[in-house]
Each structure stands twice: as C-alpha cells, then as structure tokens.
Amino acid sequence: MTGVRPGAAGDRLRRPVPVGVGAVAAALLVAFVAGVFLDWPTSALGLALTGALLAVAVVVGQVRGPVARELVWPDERCPGDAPVATAAAAAVATPVRRRWVLGGLGGLGVGALAGVGLLAWSGRDGGPVTAWRRGVHLVTAEGQRIRAADVPVGGFGTVWPEGSVRADLSAVVLVRLATQEAQPPTVLDWVVGDRIVAYSKICTHAGCPVGLYQEDTDSLFCPCHQATFDAARGAVPTFGPASRPLPQLPLGVDGDGFLVATDGFPTPIGPVRG
Structure with missing residues (x-):
C-alpha cells in the first residue's frame, strides 16, 4: 500500500x-x-x-x-x-x-x-586436496587405529585419515597382498612389510569408489565400469576404461606398530580432466 x-x-x-x-x-x-x-x-x-x-x-x-x-x-x-x-x-x-x-x-x-x-579434483601446491599428511594415522570407519600386524594376508578394507573419517576424497583401500610381494612400479619404500599397500579409493576413470579385491590375482576392481587395477604392481590398470593407476599412499608405521601416512598423495586423485 x-x-x-x-x-x-x-x-x-x-x-x-x-x-x-x-x-x-x-x-x-x-x-x-x-x-x-x-x-x-x-x-x-x-x-x-x-x-x-x-x-x-x-x-x-x-x-x-x-x-x-x-x-x-x-x-x-x-x-x-x-x-x-x-x-x-x-x-x-x-x-x-x-x-x-x-x-x-x-x-x-x-x-x-x-x-x-x-x-x-585438483591440488593445493601440487598435491591433492585430501586430509592425508605426514604422520596421520590410518583408521577404520569406527575411528580405530590399525596395527600393521593385525592386517591379515588377503585382507582388504576402506580406511580414512584420523580425524577425517567418512571424508570421501580421502578414502583409501588398504590391502595385504595375498599372492606375492609388491613389485615395481609400486613405490617399494611406501609398502609396509613388503605386502601392505594403500591406494586411493577413487577410480581414475569416472570417480566411482573402488570397492572389490580379488585375492587370487591381487586385483582391485571398480564396479561402475569394470576398471581393474593390479594392486601388486602400483595399481596400474589391467582391464576396463581407466588409463591411469590409482595413486599410492606412502605408508609407514609408528613406534607402536600402527600404520601411518608418511606423506600425502604424490599425484592427483580421481579422474584427471582437461
């Protein structure tokens, strides 16, 4: 009015x-x-x-x-x-x-x-945007730290950086290889006990979660488009549409035997566009 x-x-x-x-x-x-x-x-x-x-x-x-x-x-x-x-x-x-x-x-x-x-999908100062840093512990979905000695042969699971549980971009698959020790192009200095490796869970093809592990071939598998990666050899693609390996997380152990990251991812996670 x-x-x-x-x-x-x-x-x-x-x-x-x-x-x-x-x-x-x-x-x-x-x-x-x-x-x-x-x-x-x-x-x-x-x-x-x-x-x-x-x-x-x-x-x-x-x-x-x-x-x-x-x-x-x-x-x-x-x-x-x-x-x-x-x-x-x-x-x-x-x-x-x-x-x-x-x-x-x-x-x-x-x-x-x-x-x-x-x-x-990009990085700050050349590194990926995740919560992984030197000295950050690997934890389960319940926030529990993981001892290297407690990971069984053929063991596979999703883990997160301590303090950032359920943060999608930081999700990692942790594997103790079942059939062989890690081989190049795996960075062997980032492997614990010759067999425990960790890779980004985000598929490099379309960003889907890598959710399966096949023990008899030490293969990681993305169910979205059937991309397959060799976990024993740097997670290089062996089948499907992915053209880039899953980024490897540098691993180590602390004084109490718990798994920790010794650095962040050295390469961008997920699909690289452009």
Missing part, C-alpha cells in the same frame, strides 16, 4: 531493502571453504550448497513484483482532501531495481560452485 505521512522537507522516497543477502553470502562461503579446505563428505557439501540455494530463493522472493513508495510531505500540516487524493494517486508502485541483488548473488554462486567443483 501507499502511505502518506507528514515529515521534514527534503525527505526522500523510501524503498525497502531486501534482507538475507548476508545470509546468502555466508552460506556460499561455507560451501566454498568446505570444498576447498575442509574435505567435507559429499553429503555435507550437498547440504551446504542446498542451504545456499534456498537462501538465494528467499532473497529473490523478497524482490519480486512492485513495491510502493512512501510519500513524505514537506511539513506537518495535512493538506485538503483533493491534494491528498492527488498525492495518493502520485505514489505509484514502482519495481525495485534488483539487478544488483541478482548480479551479486549470481557472481557469488558461480564462484563458489566453480571453486568447489574445480578444487574437488
């Missing part, structure tokens, strides 16, 4: 300012930081981006349609009926200029989404 009130001379017409722009920026910033620096799981990243998009929808909803202006009289004396009617008719609803709002939100959204998508 159009409002008429007395006021000081020179008062300007009022236009409501959409609220929530700060919330949108904060939500997009959280999604960006989570994807770049925190190695959040895919589900958590999805929730962060969903929250950001919902905030965008709220702000856009506030600026839809015309918004009436409030007319201000130059003094406190209310004029007669005719001037009031004329003034009321003059207070025509005008659309809010929302180009700056939508443009700013669009820029933030594109920047955040592009940053998360790009950095999910």
Whole structure:
C-alpha cells in the first residue's frame, strides 16, 4: 500500500531493502571453504550448497513484483482532501531495481560452485586436496587405529585419515597382498612389510569408489565400469576404461606398530580432466 505521512522537507522516497543477502553470502562461503579446505563428505557439501540455494530463493522472493513508495510531505500540516487524493494517486508502485541483488548473488554462486567443483579434483601446491599428511594415522570407519600386524594376508578394507573419517576424497583401500610381494612400479619404500599397500579409493576413470579385491590375482576392481587395477604392481590398470593407476599412499608405521601416512598423495586423485 501507499502511505502518506507528514515529515521534514527534503525527505526522500523510501524503498525497502531486501534482507538475507548476508545470509546468502555466508552460506556460499561455507560451501566454498568446505570444498576447498575442509574435505567435507559429499553429503555435507550437498547440504551446504542446498542451504545456499534456498537462501538465494528467499532473497529473490523478497524482490519480486512492485513495491510502493512512501510519500513524505514537506511539513506537518495535512493538506485538503483533493491534494491528498492527488498525492495518493502520485505514489505509484514502482519495481525495485534488483539487478544488483541478482548480479551479486549470481557472481557469488558461480564462484563458489566453480571453486568447489574445480578444487574437488585438483591440488593445493601440487598435491591433492585430501586430509592425508605426514604422520596421520590410518583408521577404520569406527575411528580405530590399525596395527600393521593385525592386517591379515588377503585382507582388504576402506580406511580414512584420523580425524577425517567418512571424508570421501580421502578414502583409501588398504590391502595385504595375498599372492606375492609388491613389485615395481609400486613405490617399494611406501609398502609396509613388503605386502601392505594403500591406494586411493577413487577410480581414475569416472570417480566411482573402488570397492572389490580379488585375492587370487591381487586385483582391485571398480564396479561402475569394470576398471581393474593390479594392486601388486602400483595399481596400474589391467582391464576396463581407466588409463591411469590409482595413486599410492606412502605408508609407514609408528613406534607402536600402527600404520601411518608418511606423506600425502604424490599425484592427483580421481579422474584427471582437461
């Protein structure tokens, strides 16, 4: 509705300012930081981006349609009926200029989404974006550290860096080879007890999880497109569409016999695009 009130001379017409722009920026910033620096799981990243998009929808909803202006009289004396009617008719609803709002939100959204998508598969300072660092322990899904002596021959499982359990980009398959000791091109200095090796769980073809291990051939298998990797020989592809080995995680043991990473992944994880 159009409002008429007395006021000081020179008062300007009022236009409501959409609220929530700060919330949108904060939500997009959280999604960006989570994807770049925190190695959040895919589900958590999805929730962060969903929250950001919902905030965008709220702000856009506030600026839809015309918004009436409030007319201000130059003094406190209310004029007669005719001037009031004329003034009321003059207070025509005008659309809010929302180009700056939508443009700013669009820029933030594109920047955040592009940053998360790009950095999910690229590296900082030449290394992959994972939680693996020198001295980080390998742990189970329950957060328990793993002793090298407790990994059975033919043993296979998914492990994570301590403190980042369920972080998808950091998932690793741990194997104690069943039929032979590790051979080049496996980096032998990164093998524990000649047979315990660890590789990124993310397939280098399309990014699916490598979820199977065949003991009689020491083969790792991705069920999405049947890519097969030789775990005894640097996880080089032996069948299927993958053209690049699974990155090997440098392994060692601490003073108590627990498995630790001696460094991060030396090469990018997952598919390499471009």
